[in-house]
Amino acid sequence: MSDEQELGITESKQYNTGEWYAEVVQKAGLANYGPEGMSGFIITRPRAYALWERVQGFLDAKFKDTGVQNAYFPVFIPESYLEREKDIVEGFDPEVAWVTHAGQQELEERLAVRPTSESIIAPYMAQWVRSHRDLPLRVNQWSSVVRWEATETKPFFRTKEFLWQEGHTAHATDDDAWTETMLRLDQYESVYEDLLAMPVLRGAKPEHDKFPGAKTTTTVEALMPDGKSVQSATSHHLGTSFAEAFDITYTDEGEDAQVAHTTSWGLSWRALGALIMTHSDDQGLVLPHTVAPEQVVVVPIWQADTQEKVLDYAEEITEELESAGVRVHLDDRDERNPGFKFNEWELKGVPVRFEIGPNEVDDDVVTVVHRPDGESREVDRENIAETVQEQFDEVYAKLYAAAEENLEENVREADSRADILGTIGQHGGYVKAPWCGDEACETEIKDQIAAEIVMVPLDDEDAEIHGGETCAICDDDAEETAYFAKSY
Amino acid sequence: MSDEQELGITESKQYNTGEWYAEVVQKAGLANYGPEGMSGFIITRPRAYALWERVQGFLDAKFKDTGVQNAYFPVFIPESYLEREKDIVEGFDPEVAWVTHAGQQELEERLAVRPTSESIIAPYMAQWVRSHRDLPLRVNQWSSVVRWEATETKPFFRTKEFLWQEGHTAHATDDDAWTETMLRLDQYESVYEDLLAMPVLRGAKPEHDKFPGAKTTTTVEALMPDGKSVQSATSHHLGTSFAEAFDITYTDEGEDAQVAHTTSWGLSWRALGALIMTHSDDQGLVLPHTVAPEQVVVVPIWQADTQEKVLDYAEEITEELESAGVRVHLDDRDERNPGFKFNEWELKGVPVRFEIGPNEVDDDVVTVVHRPDGESREVDRENIAETVQEQFDEVYAKLYAAAEENLEENVREADSRADILGTIGQHGGYVKAPWCGDEACETEIKDQIAAEIVMVPLDDEDAEIHGGETCAICDDDAEETAYFAKSY
Numbered sequence: 001m002s003d004e005q006e007l008g009i010t011e012s013k014q015y016n017t018g019e020w021y022a023e024v025v026q027k028a029g030l031a032n033y034g035p036e037g038m039s040g041f042i043i044t045r046p047r048a049y050a051l052w053e054r055v056q057g058f059l060d061a062k063f064k065d066t067g068v069q070n071a072y073f074p075v076f077i078p079e080s081y082l083e084r085e086k087d088i089v090e091g092f093d094p095e096v097a098w099v100t101h102a103g104q105q106e107l108e109e110r111l112a113v114r115p116t117s118e119s120i121i122a123p124y125m126a127q128w129v130r131s132h133r134d135l136p137l138r139v140n141q142w143s144s145v146v147r148w149e150a151t152e153t154k155p156f157f158r159t160k161e162f163l164w165q166e167g168h169t170a171h172a173t174d175d176d177a178w179t180e181t182m183l184r185l186d187q188y189e190s191v192y193e194d195l196l197a198m199p200v201l202r203g204a205k206p207e208h209d210k211f212p213g214a215k216t217t218t219t220v221e222a223l224m225p226d227g228k229s230v231q232s233a234t235s236h237h238l239g240t241s242f243a244e245a246f247d248i249t250y251t252d253e254g255e256d257a258q259v260a261h262t263t264s265w266g267l268s269w270r271a272l273g274a275l276i277m278t279h280s281d282d283q284g285l286v287l288p289h290t291v292a293p294e295q296v297v298v299v300p301i302w303q304a305d306t307q308e309k310v311l312d313y314a315e316e317i318t319e320e321l322e323s324a325g326v327r328v329h330l331d332d333r334d335e336r337n338p339g340f341k342f343n344e345w346e347l348k349g350v351p352v353r354f355e356i357g358p359n360e361v362d363d364d365v366v367t368v369v370h371r372p373d374g375e376s377r378e379v380d381r382e383n384i385a386e387t388v389q390e391q392f393d394e395v396y397a398k399l400y401a402a403a404e405e406n407l408e409e410n411v412r413e414a415d416s417r418a419d420i421l422g423t424i425g426q427h428g429g430y431v432k433a434p435w436c437g438d439e440a441c442e443t444e445i446k447d448q449i450a451a452e453i454v455m456v457p458l459d460d461e462d463a464e465i466h467g468g469e470t471c472a473i474c475d476d477d478a479e480e481t482a483y484f485a486k487s488y
Numbered sequence: 489m490s491d492e493q494e495l496g497i498t499e500s501k502q503y504n505t506g507e508w509y510a511e512v513v514q515k516a517g518l519a520n521y522g523p524e525g526m527s528g529f530i531i532t533r534p535r536a537y538a539l540w541e542r543v544q545g546f547l548d549a550k551f552k553d554t555g556v557q558n559a560y561f562p563v564f565i566p567e568s569y570l571e572r573e574k575d576i577v578e579g580f581d582p583e584v585a586w587v588t589h590a591g592q593q594e595l596e597e598r599l600a601v602r603p604t605s606e607s608i609i610a611p612y613m614a615q616w617v618r619s620h621r622d623l624p625l626r627v628n629q630w631s632s633v634v635r636w637e638a639t640e641t642k643p644f645f646r647t648k649e650f651l652w653q654e655g656h657t658a659h660a661t662d663d664d665a666w667t668e669t670m671l672r673l674d675q676y677e678s679v680y681e682d683l684l685a686m687p688v689l690r691g692a693k694p695e696h697d698k699f700p701g702a703k704t705t706t707t708v709e710a711l712m713p714d715g716k717s718v719q720s721a722t723s724h725h726l727g728t729s730f731a732e733a734f735d736i737t738y739t740d741e742g743e744d745a746q747v748a749h750t751t752s753w754g755l756s757w758r759a760l761g762a763l764i765m766t767h768s769d770d771q772g773l774v775l776p777h778t779v780a781p782e783q784v785v786v787v788p789i790w791q792a793d794t795q796e797k798v799l800d801y802a803e804e805i806t807e808e809l810e811s812a813g814v815r816v817h818l819d820d821r822d823e824r825n826p827g828f829k830f831n832e833w834e835l836k837g838v839p840v841r842f843e844i845g846p847n848e849v850d851d852d853v854v855t856v857v858h859r860p861d862g863e864s865r866e867v868d869r870e871n872i873a874e875t876v877q878e879q880f881d882e883v884y885a886k887l888y889a890a891a892e893e894n895l896e897e898n899v900r901e902a903d904s905r906a907d908i909l910g911t912i913g914q915h916g917g918y919v920k921a922p923w924c925g926d927e928a929c930e931t932e933i934k935d936q937i938a939a940e941i942v943m944v945p946l947d948d949e950d951a952e953i954h955g956g957e958t959c960a961i962c963d964d965d966a967e968e969t970a971y972f973a974k975s976y
Contacts (some may be wrong), residue, residue, distance in 0.1 A: 023656075030617065032612060034562055035566055035569060035608065035611065036566065037566040037568070037595075037599070038564060038566055038599070039598065040763060041562040041564075043559070043560075043561055043566070043612050044559055044560035045559055046557035049558045049559050049560055050557070050558070051559065052560075065811060068536075069537070069538070070534060070537050070538070070541065071531070071532055071533055071534050071536035072531075072532035072537055072539050072540075072632075072651060073531055073532075074522055074526060074529040074530075074531070074562070074649055075601070075632055075634065075649055076526060076529070078523055078524065078525040078526055080525070081523060089897070093591070094591040094592065095590075095591055096590040096591060097564075097587045097589070097590050097599075098587060098588065098590070098592070099585045099586060099587050099588075099601065100587075100588045100589065101586040101588065102585050102586070102636035103581070103583055103584060103636055104582065107525075108525065109525040110524075111526070111585075112587075113587065113601070114564070120523065123523065124520060125521065126529050141536060144560075144563055144631075146563065148590035148591055161563055161564075163560060163561055178526040213683050216666065233885070263589075331632070337642060342674075420536075449903070459904040474496075
């Protein structure tokens with residue numbers, strides 16, 4: 001296989017989204033598939049892990065600014081602990097990886113590899129909380145979890161092990177727990193809008209699709225270019241279900257015992273999947289500067305007689321950007337021509353390319369090229385470290401605008417079953433329809449086109465249910481506006 | 489139990505080190521023991537996790553500055569992969585936690601919860617390395633590992649699951665791999681000396697105590713106040729054993745196929761155990777400012793008529809420190825008296841306390857008290873953010889000096905079996921003795937007083953073996969200088 005072939009993406013994003021995605025992940029050096037006997041697992045290579053580190057850094061700072069402390073709980077949960085909250089065990093049992101032996105010995109009790117940690121965090125919260133002064137209590141853990149799903153592997157979207165953070169909090173009142181649930185949803189929205197250049201919709205999951213044990217599950221949903229929705233992070237108001245199961249109580253100011261109200265919330269590396277899927281194209285990965293491992297690649301273009309002056313100029317500029325804190329790479333490889341380099345760095349998703357040849361040196365300018373649209377312009381050499389920030393912002397705005405356009409064009413309304421089926425079948429995207437609240441009505445749609453209710457709007461003004469409207473499917477009174485979509 | 493009792497450490501560091509350590513860990517809020525059915529596991533509470541985050545931050549920056557990229561590999565390793573390097577499987581098999589079922593299904597092949605990741609990283613390195621241009625290849629992973637040891641739990645020192653980092657590299661030559669091994673050992677030494685205020689000794693493990701599959705295992709060893717050594721981090725030159733087992737080969741500049749040379753190196757949360765054990769005292773935790781979650785606690789001391797002016801002054805100072813980037817906490821709780829606060833923050837290991845009463849306000853000064861020695865002095869209010877850095881450095885120097893004195897006083901020499909046994913029995917610490925290199929001679933010592941050879945010096949000038957010296961135990965020719973010690 002020649003190098004050129006290795007660089008080319010052969011699949012089409014538009015016509016073969018799944019295969020195209022897999023190829024981008026592989027060729028941009030983001031992930032490999034797990035070994036034999038471990039299908040569903042992936043190896044997260046440095047270029048993808050670096051993206052995760054930036055998501056972590058962004059979110060972790062927000063968490064810490066708002067009273068969250070990190071902690072670490074064991075990777076295993078005893079089966080009896082998992083059984084204490086009945087919804088959790090029902091929800092996760094079919095997907096749990098069980099440790100049954102240690103060394104040559106069989107264990108007396110099986111240990112679950114954590115699918116989520118409520119069942120081991122709640123009993124310790126119960127020890128730590130005594131008085132109202134101990135509330136709110138907020139802990140977060142960055143870790144991996146294992147959920148043995150039988151579906152096809154899709155790196156970052158669907159894997160048997162995934163990296164995530166899970167936050168767990170306890171509060172004195174139901175209201176406080178709700179405020180917390182919303183605060184974390186806001187922060188997740190910000191990850192997408194301010195870091196990953198993606199707009200999201202906010203909503204609640206329908207009753208039958210809540211997190212096991214939750215009172216309310218809220219979600220941010222992102223629309224992919226192929227018309228499918230991605231559940232991009234969830235924040236759960238758990239009410240008192242875990243507090244009751246694990247005895248998280250506190251004495252209030254009047255010295256009376258009260259049951260606490262808890263929340264949990266998580267964002268996983270699915271955020272990386274959504275990022276890759278949203279912006280990338282048939283040349284490869286596309287990344288905003290906020291997360292790109294290299295924000296600028298400098299490609300010098302020389303002949304024998306201009307090599308020295310071009311390289312000197314390119315090095316100077318690289319150093320200037322570096323000392324301004326820009327993540328910049330000078331690609332001065334002798335054995336590769338500029339065209340090859342352009343392709344390689346496009347594949348890898350570098351948002352801004354500097355092309356520097358003898359003309360640029362003579363005119364004291366730099367040719368700047370944007371990824372993904374290839375828009376190019378000359379900018380002055382002077383103040384280059386400031387200019388480059390403007391270029392970053394421009395690229396970010398373009399990426400965001402394209403994703404926003406896709407979202408805005410693909411929220412449609414429907415008021416009958418046929419309309420829902422037809423609209424999703426033809427366009428994909430979201431279809432808003434009045435809904436009675438009954439799972440059976442969703443099932444009718446699901447059975448026919450594998451679309452489901454991904455959310456109902458959170459805010460009254462978005463709900464748009466007016467008196468007298470009826471469910472698009474069964475014609476009973478409508479209670480909510482449901483967003484139907486196919487989803488990842 | 490009254491609050492005062494909760495704060496007091498009842499065990500003595502000198503006379504009951506083990507119980508004292510457990511009490512400090514518990515009462516300073518660092519860790520809880522795992523649930524029933526999971527003895528040997530701990531819950532890492534936020535105050536301990538914050539220490540780990542500072543170790544991570546320090547080391548991760550050094551790694552990235554020296555060409556290391558982070559990645560993430562699966563938590564499981566198929567049994568057949570573990571078996572491909574024979575020393576690894578022999579070394580770890582008795583301690584492996586095995587996943588045998590997923591949901592209701594029995595797996596075709598058992599999966600090991602990773603005890604260390606060479607066996608799953610090496611096969612991917614083999615895919616990523618093709619040419620000499622791909623070398624050196626350096627990846628690191630921050631994760632937990634599970635080793636099911638049957639010994640008693642000691643938080644951070646000995647737990648069935650622990651947090652660590654594991655670095656894995658591949659190189660073109662044996663020399664390059666050795667240089668890498670030493671570079672990482674230097675960085676580990678720096679964690680102890682420059683971050684944790686502890687001197688360490690550098691050495692190699694004896695042949696029979698190397699990491700499974702390693703050519704050389706190097707170590708940094710720290711001496712605890714009770715005279716036992718802690719293996720504080722290890723860096724392994726793996727030679728070609730893993731490269732051969734997993735086929736990590738490259739084409740050199742002459743297009744010939746060559747086998748790569750690999751290394752691995754790890755530092756675990758045992759560093760936190762060593763930190764706590766070394767500096768803490770009968771009042772509780774002692775921490776250098778470099779890792780302390782709160783570097784300064786400000787305790788205002790007021791009567792009714794001075795409350796306002798004292799609090800105003802204390803708040804001003806707190807804000808000034810905060811904006812200078814100091815981690816400072818103002819303890820203005822009304823329901824606690826100053827004495828209680830002093831005890832609480834001493835227990836939690838805050839290195840510098842500011843006491844502020846009406847006299848301090850009137851004189852425009854601050855009373856500064858050092859932990860652990862209680863040394864106190866008045867300093868000017870002016871330039872307080874600079875002054876506090878000097879105070880930090882002084883405390884750091886005191887902690888380091890005390891640990892260094894303990895180390896220097898406790899390296900002794902011996903030239904006979906009786907001398908080794910007697911010296912360790914009486915003083916603990918390290919005993920240097922000429923050694924033939926035979927494990928049987930170590931076994932003789934081990935069987936009698938549970939001391940072992942924790943290292944042999946790395947550098948020739950430290951080896952101190954002169955022609956004609958004989959092994960202290962068997963009288964054969966001496967090959968090395970062995971450091972005997974009891975160890976954690």
